[in-house]
Amino acid sequence: LFAGEVEFLKGVVAMSGLPPADRAEVCFAGRSNVGKSSLINALTGRKALARASNTPGRTQEINFFTAADSHYVVDLPGYGFANAPVAVVEKWQRLLKQYLSGRPTLRRAFVLIDARHGAKKVDEEIMSLLDRSAVPFQAVMTKIDKVNKTELERSLAVTRETLARHPAAYPELVLTSSEKGDGIETLRAIIAGLS
Ligand code: GDP
Numbered sequence: 001l002f003a004g005e006v007e008f009l010k011g012v013v014a015m016s017g018l019p020p021a022d023r024a025e026v027c028f029a030g031r032s033n034v035g036k037s038s039l040i041n042a043l044t045g046r047k048a049l050a051r052a053s054n055t056p057g058r059t060q061e062i063n064f065f066t067a068a069d070s071h072y073v074v075d076l077p078g079y080g081f082a083n084a085p086v087a088v089v090e091k092w093q094r095l096l097k098q099y100l101s102g103r104p105t106l107r108r109a110f111v112l113i114d115a116r117h118g119a120k121k122v123d124e125e126i127m128s129l130l131d132r133s134a135v136p137f138q139a140v141m142t143k144i145d146k147v148n149k150t151e152l153e154r155s156l157a158v159t160r161e162t163l164a165r166h167p168a169a170y171p172e173l174v175l176t177s178s179e180k181g182d183g184i185e186t187l188r189a190i191i192a193g194l195s
Contacts, residue, residue, distance in 0.1 A: 010064050024105055032080055107136075118159045141155065145177040
């Protein structure tokens with residue numbers, strides 16, 4: 001699965017634009033700047049495949065990638081923009097809700113958590129939405145190269161405590177660094193194992 005076989009398929013702005021639900025699908029969610037684009041790029045073995053669009057206006061799309069013709073990898077809009085207009089936030093929240101509750105082939109969501117901070121309130125909001133949408137999700141720590149062992153343990157404790165409150169959460173976390181490559185193979189194997 002993956003390297004060299006991943007292609008950007010399309011950016012979707014409405015449910016009518018979704019590709020046919022004909023294969024297993026995983027999605028990636030995370031607050032802006034958590035390292036989502038970097039992680040998807042590392043996973044897919046390409047540079048600058050996921051578009052690093054860090055302005056609110058350009059994050060409305062749900063971006064679909066095809067992986068080895070067997071899976072869709074889906075990049076959800078980043079959340080938690082401090083200055084995004086209310087109308088923009090509401091629009092993507094609506095699309096996000098529709099997508100999460102209406103996609104029968106969506107096998108798992110990965111919720112990205114910055115290793116420096118652990119799960120925050122905005123992360124918990126997306127977790128609650130995943131609970132309500134009955135989408136099983138797994139937390140993925142990003143940027144673990146940026147923290148020492150003590151800091152990582154603290155973030156993990158906070159995050160585990162949060163996960164315990166969410167019925168749709170898997171208890172196991174994946175620890176990653178897109179910079180150093182940690183956890184990337186693990187994540188690929190998890191995705192490849194979903195059918
Ligand atoms: P996004 O907004 O979630 O797509 O975040 P990006 O992938 O654009 O990353 C945000 C910033 O964090 C960029 O400056 C990246 O270079 C940096 N970054 C992302 N992943 C890592 C990582 O694993 N380690 C380190 N040290 N920096 C990272």
